[in-house]
Amino acid sequence: MPLSSPNIRKRLLVPLLLTTVARCLQLESTDEGRLPALGFNSWNCFNEFINEEKFLTAAKHLVDLGLKDLGYTYVNIDDGWSDKEAWRDPETKQIVVDYKKFPDGISGLAEKVHAMGLKLGIYSDRGTKTCASYPGSMDHEEIDAKTFSDWGVDYLKYDNCFIPDEEEDKYPWAPEWWNTTHDGNKAHAPEDYDFSTSRSAERYRIMRNALKKQDRIIQFGMCNWGHAHVELWGNRTAQSWRIWGDILPQWTGHTNHIAWGVMPILNHALFHLDQTNFWGHADMDMLEVGNGLTEAEDRSHFALWAILKSPLLIGTPLDSITPAALSVFKNKELLAYNQDPVFGGPARPYKWGINPDWTWNQTHPAEFYSGNSTAGLHVFMLNTLEETVTKTAVFDEVPGLDPSKRYIVHNMWSGEDIGVYEKEFSIKVESHDIAALRFNEAIADREAIKLQQAGKPGKIHTARKTPDEL
DSSP, X not given: OBOOOHHHHHHTOOOHHHHXXXXXXXXXXXXTTTSOOEEEESHHHHTTOOOHHHHHHHHHHHXXXXXXGGTOOEEEOOSOOBOTTTOBOTTTOOBOBOTTTOTTHHHHXXXXXXXXXXXXXXXXXXXXXXXXXXXXXXXXXXXXXXXXXXXXXXXXXXXXXXXXXXXXXXXXXXXXXXXXXXXXXXXXXXXXXXXXXXXXXXXXXXXXXXXXXXXXXXXXXXXXXXXXXXXXXXXXXXXXXXXXXXXXXXXXXXXTTTEEOHHHHHHHHTTOXXXXXXXXXXXXXXXXXXXXXXXXXXXXXXXXXXXXXXXXXXXXXXXXXXXXXXHHHTOHHHHHHHTOSSOOSOOEEEEOSSSOTTBOOSSSOOOEEEEEETTEEEEEEEOXXXXXXXXXXXXXXXXXOOTXXXXXXXXXXXXXXXXXXXXXXXXXXXXXXXXXXXXXXXXXXXXXXXXXXXXXXXXXXXXXXXXXXX
């Protein structure tokens, strides 16, 4: 349905002051967290069935496959690393590692990962237990933050399961209810309610503060699934914050409103783009590239996560990865867009395509996007339909393009220039695929143009203007 409620529109905007304050609450003394995190996470391929060998294998392949050189530096342990029986040490209260899975402990694994020039991430939960029923960090935040620091951990994914009744939010809110009349079986929040005062926000701030006390830099990735309107306070709390439920390796649909396909997550993300910039990134969840989507869907999934500046965490076994999936992960131009040192904000839709602009649709979200990078002006055209279609970038519709000028159009997938175009550019896009293009103004050899127009031999030479010249 079209987005029409003024109350919903109000939720889309974050005051400029809020965004400004967010920047100064992050890791000011380091570049850590300035750009989206790149690396590997174990959950989508192994769930809780993990051990040290799997992470050392992943780390080795990040190096051997050339992924480390492209910026994939995090090797992140997800749920399942601790001992369900021993739980916590009775004296120190530290979480006990499952030494059958990790014979050298987490600190031993960290040393081996660091020796490869990579970083190690770990997982915990703000509740009493993790989502797979291992010990959570509630009421042990200070101990756990120090433990993780002492072990040499560089990243913490912090989940949202097993919350006691007394810790539940007074006004619960989940993104699955957004643009609906769902009230969560409790009263709606007052129109002026500040969700940053919710119990969810308070609990995540406790861990944030505990991490900031440590001598070691630990990047903080919140995973509260978009609850409690995290888009309104996440940027003041962590380097990334999940905006929706778990991802599935499918294009559309969901499973019990818990796990979702690529398009529903994209649809929601488009209404919350203002919060993402340097030091803070809306997390669209870990990548499912290589886990069962079609090759076209893999390309779209990766490209959309990259251009919206989400963290890019590989979730497929790297020792059995297909060449097609690997080529997607190694697309240097899309990685450069995601990691651009000058332009921190995401690409934005300039029109929806299938539906009227600003339509909430979990099957056919926006299809036309544009954004700047240090390499030029980019246009991305998604095909959400079930057949191949021709997509057209009309220059006077694209922010930043001048319809009176000629542009060299570059294909970011092939790495090659397509040609010089004026007014518009059209390209065939397969079902569920995406065109990823860069536009740079063409400077033509005027004498060659005159000769060609006169029917005489003369090649038209073109050159790109640099970004500073545009």
